[in-house]
Amino acid sequence: MTVQDVETDTFAHDWQEWHNGHEARLADPHGFLAITNLHWLQETPERFPDAPGAWSTGPDGVHVTLAEGEELILDGTPLHGDHTFGPIPERASLYPKAGNASIEIAKRGGHDILRPRHPENPLRVAFTGTPTYTPDPRWSVTGRYIPFPEPRPTTVGAAVEGLHHVYDAPGRIEFDLAGEHLTLTVFNGHEPGTLTALFTDTTSGHTTYAANRSLHIPTPTPDGTVHLDFNRAANLPCAYTDLATCPLPPTENHLPVAIEAGQKTPLERA
Structure with missing residues (x-):
């Protein structure tokens, strides 16, 4: 077995553990x-x-x-x-x-x-799991985090009509993917220092859920380097049920590329 084979196996194993965790939280008796x-x-x-x-x-x-x-x-x-x-x-x-x-x-x-x-x-x-793309390292890229001088209050829509959410956006991330230079406005993640991006792309409404997907982003390094693994682009609860109030992405986070990675449209929405 080559070093590349080991790295590929590790990548797939780590992704599977992430996906299993997402599914377990979703299907929890009180999820x-x-x-x-x-x-x-x-x-x-x-x-x-x-x-x-x-x-x-x-x-x-x-x-x-x-x-x-x-x-x-x-x-x-x-x-x-x-x-x-x-x-x-x-x-x-x-x-x-x-x-x-x-x-x-x-x-x-x-x-x-x-x-x-x-x-x-x-x-x-009746839940049997979420369909996904096959994990592929080409959808895992490096970007640069650029903090705003001050956090920007950002109003976004919600899965429930007429509802709005307001988040403080601490900055944006610039990165290259699928031959395009792209930018995402990010919000603070659940763990201190981490970030979250809500986005759509040209697969949205076709193979992936139309309204949004979410990407967890680890804490940037001191020079602003960040790792974006779109294989871990996850559905929010509103992809499965109309009883969720999930936020929608900021307008600027509608990406003009097909990100064929991460979780697809749930079977419940097929």
């Missing part, structure tokens, strides 16, 4: 495929068929009134009767449990929402 509804909370209390209690929102945050015999458990503490969860920050969530369900309480686009997650949801039970 996005388990969501049964998206409830927009109002000031008037309302009951829902997939969550215990009467729910409302107001200046003091999300409130629930649990009837006799109803219970939620939050961080190991049983909740009964009236309970106020307080204001929830944008893009944050709480996950009280109700039996085998998880009742997500969240704020998205300035609105308080409720998203019950039931393991027996048919979308989750």
Whole structure:
């Protein structure tokens, strides 16, 4: 076996581990495929068929009134009767449990929402996996991160019509791919120092999901060098369910090339 064979095997093995992790999180008993509804909370209390209690929102945050015999458990503490969860920050969530369900309480686009997650949801039970392109090292490239003088508040649309998200964009990345010089505006990633790019390309709406894909980008080196592996271009939850509020890419992140790498359109959208 040659050194090149070893490197190719390692590349494929690392990609498969990444893909398996994505699939496991998606199909978790309380993952996005388990969501049964998206409830927009109002000031008037309302009951829902997939969550215990009467729910409302107001200046003091999300409130629930649990009837006799109803219970939620939050961080190991049983909740009964009236309970106020307080204001929830944008893009944050709480996950009280109700039996085998998880009742997500969240704020998205300035609105308080409720998203019950039931393991027996048919979308989750029927999930068989996400189709992908075969991983290929030619879609793994080096780029240059260029920070903005100040983070730029960037408003983007959402998978839910009429909803908008605002992110602080710390900079952009320039790179060459498929014979083109390209640029992506990036947002901060989940781990400190990392970055995230939301994008579409000319495969979007054909072999890949039309609205968006996401690329995790490791922390740039001190000179701004970054690694972009489009084999790990991932679907967001809205690719699988209409009950997600995923952000759309900034206008400038619609790339004029066919990136035939990463995850394809889920079978659920075929």
